[in-house]
Amino acid sequence: MQRITVESVQICDRTLTLNRDQHHYLTRVLRLRGGDRFVAMDGSGRWWETELVQREDGQWQGNLLQVLDLNRELPVRVTLLAGLPKGQGFDEVVRQTTELGVSRIIPVVSDRTLLNPSPNKLQRWQRIATEAAEQSERQWVPPIEEPLSFAGAIDAVADSRAYLCVARGEVPHLQTQLQQPLNFPPPDTEEIAIAIGPEGGWTPEEVQQARQAHWQLVSLGRRVLRAITAPTVALTMIAAHYESHDP
Numbered sequence: 001m002q003r004i005t006v007e008s009v010q011i012c013d014r015t016l017t018l019n020r021d022q023h024h025y026l027t028r029v030l031r032l033r034g035g036d037r038f039v040a041m042d043g044s045g046r047w048w049e050t051e052l053v054q055r056e057d058g059q060w061q062g063n064l065l066q067v068l069d070l071n072r073e074l075p076v077r078v079t080l081l082a083g084l085p086k087g088q089g090f091d092e093v094v095r096q097t098t099e100l101g102v103s104r105i106i107p108v109v110s111d112r113t114l115l116n117p118s119p120n121k122l123q124r125w126q127r128i129a130t131e132a133a134e135q136s137e138r139q140w141v142p143p144i145e146e147p148l149s150f151a152g153a154i155d156a157v158a159d160s161r162a163y164l165c166v167a168r169g170e171v172p173h174l175q176t177q178l179q180q181p182l183n184f185p186p187p188d189t190e191e192i193a194i195a196i197g198p199e200g201g202w203t204p205e206e207v208q209q210a211r212q213a214h215w216q217l218v219s220l221g222r223r224v225l226r227a228i229t230a231p232t233v234a235l236t237m238i239a240a241h242y243e244s245h246d247p
Contacts, residue, residue, distance in 0.1 A: 001049070002030050003039040003134045005141060016040055016050060016062030023060050026052060039068065043133065043141035072138050074101035076242045077191045078235065079160060081153045083110045083198030084117065085227040093231050094125045098132035098142055100235040105129070106156060107147040112200045117147055150206050154213045157193035164195045164210040164217050165234060166202065167224045174218040174234060178241045192238060196230045 004025065010017045018026070026032045032052050040050045040062055047068040054060050080102050082093055094105060105125075107117060125144040133141040148156060163174060174194075195202075195210070202210075210217070220233050 001037055001039045002026075002032075003041055003047075003137065005043050005130050005134055006040050008042050008044070011040075011042075011064065014064040016048075016064060018060055018062060027060065037065070038062070040064065041134070041139065043130065045139045047139060070137070070139065072136070073140060074103075074239055074242055075190075076238065077103040078238055079104050079106060079157050079191070079193045080231055080235070081106045081108050081157065081193060081195040082231055083108045083196060083202070083227065084113045084147070085198055089226075089228040090117075090121075090125065091128055092228050094128045094144065095132045096232045097235045098129045098138070099136040100232065100239050101138070102142050102235055103140070104142050104145060106145045106153055108150055108153045108195070108198075109147050110150050110198055110206060111203045113198050122146070150202075150209060153195070154209060154215075157191075158213075160191040160193040162193040162195070162210075162213070162215040163234075164202065164207065164215045165197070165220055165230060166207065166217055167197075167219075168201075169217070169219075171217040171219050174220055175237050175241065177216055177218055178238065190242075194231075194234050194238065196227065196234060199227050 004022055006016060006022070026038065032038065034052060034054045036052050038050055038052065039047055041047045047070055048064040049066050049068055050062040050064055052060060053063050078101065080097055082105065084090055084107050090107065097105065122144055129144055130141050163177065165174070207217070220230055225233060
């Protein structure tokens with residue numbers, strides 16, 4: 001069944017009030033008719049099998065038939081802190097890491113960041129995250145938070161196990177660090193933060209800040225990856241590790 005993301009305020013007494021865009025998508029794009037079913041998800045963990053119904057006044061609504069008990073989420077919460085790349089590259093970062101299971105995304109305005117995003121950019125990225133969550137059948141839509149300085153980003157994940165990815169230097173591989181017993185507590189208590197720099201990477205001053213905050217410096221391999229490739233690689237490693245251990 002097709003999936004749409006709705007707001008919790010649209011649901012009352014097992015009835016879903018459709019907004020104009022949702023109505024257009026279901027009836028014009030998907031060409032659903034009365035009695036057809038789709039999945040409504042609120043982006044916060046709940047899914048419902050829903051029947052499309054036309055009211056007496058001609059308007060369309062959804063009747064929530066049953067809660068769907070599904071689990072598509074990672075057994076670990078992952079916050080991505082990403083130095084903003086130039087151009088439209090962050091669109092792909094949001095889309096691909098959402099598909100891989102990221103829990104939230106914090107854009108970072110680092111010393112080498114060239115992009116200064118507008119509120120319209122944030123709205124666009126949140127829309128991309130919503131579409132990616134629908135496509136990958138996730139229960140949760142990761143929030144795209146307001147951009148932070150590097151120091152602010154460190155404070156935002158103070159309670160997480162934090163990794164700073166660097167392209168050069170003698171540092172352990174992320175996969176090696178994930179395999180350490182210390183890095184594999186019970187999934188329901190685990191939160192990971194993974195930081196990826198912009199073009200040119202993190203500055204020495206930012207690396208030192210991370211060290212002082214007890215972040216672990218890690219590598220993603222021998223090759224130097226693009227700023228829009230590295231987040232996908234990092235999330236893939238984290239997802240593969242924790243899902244292979246998830247009972």
